[in-house]
Amino acid sequence: MKWHEIKITTTDEASDAVSEMLTSIGAGGVAIEDPNDIRREVLRSDSLDYADEEFLSSLGNDVIIKAYFQGDINITELEQLVKEKIRFISNFLNTGHGYSGYTEVDDEDWSTAWKKYYKPIHISKGIVIKPSWEDYNMKDGEIVIELDPGMAFGTGTHETTAMCAGLLQKYLKQGDEVIDVGCGTGILSIIAAKLGANHITxxxxxxxxxxxxxxxxxxxSVHDRVHALRGVLDEVPAQKADIVAANIIANIIIDISKIMPYYLKAGGYFIASGIIKERSREVMEACEAEGFSCIERLESGEWVAMVFKCLSSL
Incomplete structure (x- = not known):
């Protein structure tokens, strides 16, 4: 089977949004080549890898996203749709150069090629995301998450996910009930289970x-504690969680803040991430208007994560 490989040249800031957009319009797979992933891994204090400054500089800053669509589509219409979607995203994020053309590839060429860009990575202190096809020597005390992204969104390498992982480590207690909104590939749900959560929706x-x-x-091996549901939060049967984690976008966080008191216990935590800096105040004001208190704020790159404490439950 022939596939169309759509190429987008974008920024680290917009890469997750662009990837999610491509998946939402029917991409059968998305490969991300992000030089910042290499920099982050090499520059870790405990990394055994070495690269000199000249090599790191040569990587550039452009993030290349390749999305694969079945060959029987109208490529002209697809190009136009992709360009329109990128223009929309550019209203909120710096999308960089944008659409960069397409080529035709055979099925076997794309179905495994993306895997070479996805390596084990430390997303938080003591938490490692490991592709299911890669070997990794686990160190004492580490939590290793095996992941096969498939065609879903979220490989764990982005700042927003890393901040959420660290906040789960800090606030989650043994036996907690957790809701993961916008679960993607299930990274945060699996981390919550590995940290000792009793049940995760x-x-x-x-x-x-x-x-x-x-x-x-x-x-x-956490499938007995994670219940995955298709839908939006207000379609989930009413339940009281100790933690709700939402690694999504500002608009959705603002929307669900209105119903969050129905899903959190008094004293519970709402961990919100995926927020661009420019909209962080808007998110904070919306959550505080619903009776939440912001107790922690993190920044990484252009992204913000916040922890809100539920002062009263409904």
Missing amino acids: AVDIDEVAIRVTRENCIIN
Whole structure:
């Protein structure tokens, strides 16, 4: 089978949003070549890898995203749709150069090629995301998450996910009940389970994300504690969680803040990430208007994560 490989040249800031957009319009797979991932891994204090300054500079800053669409589509219409979607995203994020053309490839060329860009990575102190096909020597005390992204969104390498992982480590207690809104590939749900959560409800509007989350939970032997549901938060049966984690975008965080008191116990925590700096005040004001208190704020790159404490439950 022939596939169309759509190439987008973008920024680290916009790479997750662009990837999610491409998946939402029917991409059968997305490969991300991000030089910043290499820099982050090499520059870790405990990294055994070495690269000189000249090599790191030669990597540039452009993030290359390649999305694969089945060959029987109208490529002209697809190009126009991709350009329109990128223009929309550019209203909120710096999308860089944008659409950079397409080529035709055979099925076997793309189905495994993206894997060479995805290596084990430390997303938080003591938490490692490891592709299911890679070997990794686990160190004492580490939590290793095996992941096969498949066609779903979220490989764990982005700042927003890393901040969420660190905040889960800080606030999650043994036996907690957790809701993961916009679960993607299930990374945060699996981390919560590995940290000792008793039950996790994982929610996503994407059917592929739910399937991949379930598969990854089986790989990590936490499927008995993670219940994955397709839909949005207000479609989830009413339940009281100790923590709700939402690594999504500012608009959705603002929207769900209105119903968050129905899903959190008094004294529970709402961990919100995926927020660009320019909209962080808007998110904070919306959550505080619903009776939440912001107790922690983190920044990484252009992104913000916040922890809100639920002062009263409904």
